[in-house]
Amino acid sequence: MRILVVTGCPLARSAFQSLLTEREDVEALWIEECKNPEGYTARLGEADLALVADCTSLDAVLAAIRACKASGEVRVLVVTGDAGETVLRQYFQAGADGLLLKKSLESELTAALAALLHGAKYVSASLASEFAARYLTEPVAIAVKPSGEALTARQKEIIRLAALGHTSREIGDQLGISPKTVETHRTRLMAKLGLSSRAELVEHAMQHGLLPAPAG
Template sequence: MKIIIADDHAVVRSGFMHILNFQEDMEVVATAADGLEAYDLVAKHRPDIVLMDLSMPPGESGMIATSKIKEDFPETKVIILTMYDDEEYLFHVLKQGASGYVLKKSPEEELFHAIRTVYEGGTYIHPEMATSLVKEFLEPGAEVVETDPFELLTNRELEVLPLVAKGYGNKEIAEMLHISVKTVEAHKARLMDKLNLKNKPQLVEYALKHKLLNF
C-alpha cells in the first residue's frame, strides 16, 4: 500500500513514517506539512491511502484537503489521524469523504488495522467514537438534533471564517487565499447570513465554539 502522511509537525511525520515502513505491506511514499501540499503529492504519487491531520496551521486544513482529494482522486482513501475525539469533527470529515477516523493516542496496532480495513474497502472509526455515535442516534427517546448551519458552509467559507476570527483584514485574507478583496467580502457576508451572526465578536465566539481557530 502506498501511503502519504500529512501533518504539520515534522517529528510526527517522521515517527509515523518509521512505524509504517516497518510493515511489509506498507510504504510511505511522501509526507506533507499541510493540506495543499498533501493534495499536490496525491496528484503526483496517486497513493492508496492518505493519513490526514485535521489541524495544520497556518496551511490548508485537513478537512478542506480531504474534500478536494476525494473530489479529484476518488480512488485514494483518506484516514483522519487526529487528537480531536469530537463527534462533530467526525461527522464533517465523513461527509467530506474520509474513510477512517483514528486518534493519535491510539496504539499503533489500531492504526495498522485501520489502514488495512480502509484499503480493503471498509470504513474504520475509533471504537469509543463509534459507540457514542450509535448511542446518540439509536437510543429510544433520543432528542432530534437540528442541523447546525456550520454544515452548510462551503470549503472556501471554512477557510475564510477562522482567518476573519483571528483578526486578519480583507486584503490579508485575499493575499493568503489568492482571491480578490471583493470575493473575501462576499464570503464574509454569506458567512454572517448563513450563521445568523450580527457582528465580528459573535463570529469570533462561533469560531471558538467550533474550534476553528486551530485550523
C-alpha cells in the first residue's frame, strides 16, 4: 500500500516513520507538513491512504481531511488524542473514513489500515460503537484483525511460487532476492495469514486466485 502521512508534529513524524517504514506491505511512504497543503495534495493521486495526525489546530486538521477527500479516491484515517464527541463528530463530518486514538496507534494501526483498504470505516476499539454509528453510514470495523488480503505483488508471488513447490533459492533467483530473504518473507507471511503447513499455503493460494483450482 502507498501511504501519505500529513502531520505538523516532529514527534508524530518520527513515530510514523518508525512504525511504517519496516512494514512489508508499505510500498511507498511520504510524510508531509500539515501546514503545506501544496506538498501533500500533490501526493494524493499516488496514495492509497492518507493518515492525518491532529498535532496542529482543529481547523488545520479539518482542512487537511477535506483536502484529502476532495482529491478523489484516497481514504483518510485520522490519528487523534482527543476522544471528545464534539471534535470526533467534526472529523467524521469533514470526511474522515477512520479514527484511531494515539494511545492505540501501535496496537491497532494494522487493523485500521486493513479496514480502510477493504472499504470499511474504522474507529478505535475504546470508542463506543454506538457513537460511531451515529456519524458513519458505511460498515464500521471495531478492533478488526489484520487481513491477509492486503498483500503486495511480491508477497503474492512468493506465496504462489512456494505453493507450487519452488525452493527458496529458486524463488530468490526469479525475484532477484536472496534465499534467506525469501525464507524471512515466507515465515512472516504464513504467520500473518495464520497458515501452518504447505498444504494450507496451497489452499490459501487457490482460494485467492494465485493458483488455478484443480480441474473437475
